[in-house]
Amino acid sequence: xxxxxxxxxxxxxxxxxxxxxxxxxxxxxxxxxxxxxxxxxxxxxxxxxxxxxxxxxxxxxxxxxxxxxxxxxxxxxxxxxxxxxxxxxxxxxxxxxxxxxxxxxxxxxxxxxxxxxxxxxxxxxxxxxxxxxxxxxxxxxxxxxxxxxxxxxxxxxxxxxxxxxxxxxxxxxxxxxxxxxxxxxxxxxxxxxxxxxxxxxxxxxxxxxxxxxxxxxxxxxxxxxxxxxxxxxxxxxxxxxxxxxxxxxxxxxxxxxxxxxxxxxxxxxxxxxxxxxxxxxxxxxxxxxxxxxxxxxxxxxxxxxxxxxxxxxxxxxxxxxxxxxxx
Numbered sequence: 001x002x003x004x005x006x007x008x009x010x011x012x013x014x015x016x017x018x019x020x021x022x023x024x025x026x027x028x029x030x031x032x033x034x035x036x037x038x039x040x041x042x043x044x045x046x047x048x049x050x051x052x053x054x055x056x057x058x059x060x061x062x063x064x065x066x067x068x069x070x071x072x073x074x075x076x077x078x079x080x081x082x083x084x085x086x087x088x089x090x091x092x093x094x095x096x097x098x099x100x101x102x103x104x105x106x107x108x109x110x111x112x113x114x115x116x117x118x119x120x121x122x123x124x125x126x127x128x129x130x131x132x133x134x135x136x137x138x139x140x141x142x143x144x145x146x147x148x149x150x151x152x153x154x155x156x157x158x159x160x161x162x163x164x165x166x167x168x169x170x171x172x173x174x175x176x177x178x179x180x181x182x183x184x185x186x187x188x189x190x191x192x193x194x195x196x197x198x199x200x201x202x203x204x205x206x207x208x209x210x211x212x213x214x215x216x217x218x219x220x221x222x223x224x225x226x227x228x229x230x231x232x233x234x235x236x237x238x239x240x241x242x243x244x245x246x247x248x249x250x251x252x253x254x255x256x257x258x259x260x261x262x263x264x265x266x267x268x269x270x271x272x273x274x275x276x277x278x279x280x281x282x283x284x285x286x287x288x289x290x291x292x293x294x295x296x297x298x299x300x301x302x303x304x305x306x307x308x309x310x311x312x313x314x315x316x317x318x319x320x321x322x323x324x325x326x327x
Contacts, residue, residue, distance in 0.1 A: 011056035012037035013323045017080065018063040019043040019073050023298050030316045036323070043068070043076035048083055054090055058326035061274075061319065062096040065296050066105045066150050069179045077105060077150065077179065093326045095319075096295045099271035104295040105150050107184055113270060114290055119262050122291045125185040130175040134167050136185040143188040148178025159188055189291075192283040199255060200276045200297055200311065202318055204268045206260045208307045210300050213249035250300060252307040259288065266293060274315065 014031075016038060018024055031038055039057065043064055064080040084098040096104075103109050114121040125136035126149075137144050143161045151157070158175070160166040169175050177183040191214060199209040255263075263277045270293060278292040299311045 012039045013058045013327055014038040014319060015041055015055075015057045015060045016063055017041045017043065017046070017060055017083070019065050019068045019076055020063075020071070023065075024063055026299075026312045027315055027319075030312050031319065034316060034320070036316070036320060043080060044073050046076070046079070046083070048086065050086065055087065055092060057092070059093045059095065059319070059322050060084075060087055062094060062101060063296060064101070069150070074179050081105070093322060095273045095322060096275070097271060100273065100275070100295045103270045103272070103293055106182075107147060107149050107151055107292075108182060110270075110293040111184070113266065113293070117262075117265055117269060119266065120287060120289050122189060122289050123187045126182065127185060128177070128182050130170050130173070130177060133170055133175060133183075133185055134163065137163065137166060140185065140187050145186050145188050146175055147184045147186060148176065149182035149184065150179045189280060189289060190283040192281040192286065196278055196280045197253060197255065197259075198276050198278050198300075199259070199263045200299065201263060201267045201272070202274055202311070202314055204273065205264060207311060207314060208300075208309075209253045209255050210306060211251050211253045213251075250306055262290070266290070270295070274318070 014036070016024060016028075018040065019042070028038075028040075062080065062084060064076065066077065068074055068076055081098060081101055084094055084101055087094050088097055103113060108124075108126045111121045111124050123140055125140070127133055127136050133146060142163065143159050144166065145157060145159045146166075147157045158169070160169065175183075193213075195211045195213045197209055197211055200207045259279070266277055267275060272293070272295045274297055275293070275295045276297045277290060277294070279288055279290040281288055299315075300306050303310050303312075
């Protein structure tokens, strides 16, 4: 594994497993500033020996992105799951481990989890063949969207205003079910007030929340790179991070206690140590709907101005404590 700037003889106790080359620079920089030794394992170059020696590191922080396929790194998605399970069987502490990652790479599983907790979610149907889309949409209010189960960067997310539009897309072979050939057929929900709310957690507990004010109709959101699909705004699993730089208004916000409680319940049930939840208020009925569970969180850009503190300091504290416990 490539090492960071520390050249210690002893193996670093912490390893980052990651795929995106830029997203984690802030935490790398903060740990380096603190003198915390860590290694970096880049998924596209990674392989492991099942029968080899036990790893020397004590903590692995899983930062693999479900949008990796959009960067030609999709082969690493299920490789990561296998590796996380391997490490956990060896007793290694894995932050955002196999359970969390299973939810990260399945929007269907996320919605099933929300149902099991009695928390409102977007009306959704799960399909595995494009020919099922029209029948699956029966009973849903149009517009509807078809969303790939393994999401990221808005890939495979398309809005259909009418049943005829959806049928035409099916007939013309225009529906992409995504990397695992599973997709969700969902109602498109207009966000009341023109914003969505993202809540970040650390150690399964509330850290902060932000409102992201949208400039148009949105059907998905994330923390890093904003993209456009068919002139409808969408976001991948990393874009609230750069939202303010992309011209969207972002502001700190404190959700009501019931929302914070729900978010913490979701994260703890999913086994997610570090992550974010997105929700919106449906402008049609005033109800809160939770719609995205993320185990890959990059925090908002310009955080001290937006939320009043730097969450990477909190993350670094968390990682140092995890190392102390493991060692």
